[in-house]
Amino acid sequence: MSLPQKVNIVEVGPRDGLQNEAQPISIDDKVRLVDDLTAAGLSHIEVGSFVSAKWVPQMAGSAQVFENIQRREGVIYSALAPNLRGFEDALAAGVREVAVFAAATEGFSRRNLNCSISESLERFAPIMAAARMHGVQVRGYVSCVLGCPYEGS
Numbered sequence: 001m002s003l004p005q006k007v008n009i010v011e012v013g014p015r016d017g018l019q020n021e022a023q024p025i026s027i028d029d030k031v032r033l034v035d036d037l038t039a040a041g042l043s044h045i046e047v048g049s050f051v052s053a054k055w056v057p058q059m060a061g062s063a064q065v066f067e068n069i070q071r072r073e074g075v076i077y078s079a080l081a082p083n084l085r086g087f088e089d090a091l092a093a094g095v096r097e098v099a100v101f102a103a104a105t106e107g108f109s110r111r112n113l114n115c116s117i118s119e120s121l122e123r124f125a126p127i128m129a130a131a132r133m134h135g136v137q138v139r140g141y142v143s144c145v146l147g148c149p150y151e152g153s
Helices: 013-017 027-039 062-068 084-092 106-113 117-122 124-134
Strands: 044-049 076-080 097-103 137-143
Touching: 013 027, 013 044, 027 044, 027 062, 044 062, 062 076, 062 084, 084 097, 084 124, 097 106, 097 117, 097 124, 106 117, 117 124, 124 137
Parallel strands: 044 076, 076 097, 097 137
Antiparallel strands: none
16 A cells, blocks of 8 residues: 555634634634634635534634635635535635535434435535536545544444
8 A cells, every 4th residue: 555645634723613612703803813824834724614604603704704814825715515505605705615524423414414424425416516517626524433422433
C-alpha cells in the first residue's frame, strides 16, 4: 500500500465549532474568525452552513458571513449544504464548494438530517446534479465514524 503524497486539511471550526454554542455569535465575530484563519495561512475553511436557522440558530447569517469575509486567492471557502435548499442558498451567496454528509449511525442521521442514512444518501443526487450544472465543487464526509453521541461506539 502506498501512502498519499498530499493530505488536504479542511478547517471546520467556523461551522462545526460554532454551531452548538449556547450564546449567539455575531456576524462580525464570525467574519473576524474566518479572516484570522485566512491570515494564519489555512488553505481551506468551511465558513458556515446553509441549514434551517430553526434547527441550527448559530448558522443563521452564513450568507452574510460569506459576503463580508476577506477572500484570499488560493484559499477555498466552503459551506455545508445538506439538502437542495441549502445548496441553492449557498449558490446564491457565491459559494463555490459545498460539503454534504451522511452519518455512520441511524441515530445521528435521524437527529441531524431528520431522515435515515439511506434517505440522506438519496438527497445527494439532486445536489450533485445542481452542483455539476453550476460548476460548484462538492466534498462529502461521514459523521460519527469513531463514535456516536446518541448510540455510543
